[in-house]
Amino acid sequence: MRASDRISLIDKMGRELQxxxxxxxxxxxxxxxxxxxxxxxxxxxxxxxxxxxxRSVDEATLLKMAGELDVGFPTGSPAAIGDPQNWIDTTDLKMFISHLSDHRDKATRLKECLASYSISGFVAHEDIEPTLEWQAEIERALRAMDAFVAIHTRGFSESVWTQQEIGFAYARGVKIISLKMGEDPTGFISKQQALPRRDRAAEKIAEEINSILAKDERTSAKLQAAKRKILDGIPF
Incomplete structure (x- = not known):
């Protein structure tokens, strides 16, 4: 982390704690x-x-503390260029999974289930290494994603961060899927029909997401190409 970034981050964390x-x-x-x-x-x-x-906290601990406080680097930082660490060299369809930190277990479980469909999920609280600038890594994922899924648990609409993520996805025009898990979508995406959880496990939700992406013109070709790569690598 650059000295100037560290100073800026500590200042923001101090104001948040205050x-x-x-x-x-x-x-x-x-x-x-x-x-x-x-x-x-x-x-x-x-x-x-x-x-x-x-002032003297080591970088890894400082970033963990910043993550709990939802404090990060300035939006649009030059550090936010390129792919996030877990998408480097992937041929899978890239899906950003927006979630509240209290429900990262649900996001991680969905990510695991999507992997079998050649869909690589990005879960902020899992995929960012402690030494990486976490907000810049999130911005990289938002810029690189092919599709976006929002896990609407209670309180999702009140989070500044999740609403910014949705706004980013909406502005980019990528396919957005809203998974309703206790709260209805709000704002720009409220007009779109949400995917209900009902009593289904993550495996079934992932199956339906795969079906939705396979039918959407923005993602179908990318998804088919990702699956073809897997098949081409399987010995006869």
Missing amino acids: ARFGYAEIDIFLAHYKVEKPQCVSTNSKWVYSKEAL
Whole structure:
């Protein structure tokens, strides 16, 4: 991480901690990551207090803390060019899986089930290594994706990050699939019929997503080509 990016990230994390918590809660948050609370901070500012505590935290821990706070790098950063790490050299159809961090287990399970259909899912809280600039990696995935699925669990519409991801996908014009799991889609995508979860397991949801993508003109050719690559590599 560049020194300027580190300074910017710590500043944003400090402001987020200031907005969310009191001093006691900030200390609990720091202790969770084995970060010692600062000593002899001369100003009565939770922002300054938090920044002082974060100043010497190692990069991997700092990025984990930033991920929990949903704080990252500036949108449009030059670092967000290229493919994310897990899509480098893949021939699969690339699907961004938008989800709340509390439900990353559902996103990861769906990703695992989609893999058998030559669909490579991107799950932010799983596919970003601790040493990578996490928001830049998310932007890479949003720029590189062929399709987008949103897991609408309760509170999804209230997350700034998931709504930005949807806006990115909508502006790019990629195929968007809304999976309803407790909340209806809102905003621009509310007019599109959502895919209901009902009582179906992830395997069945993945099967239906594959069917939807196979019929859509924006994704059908890419999906067929990805599956053909798999077949071509199987010995007779």
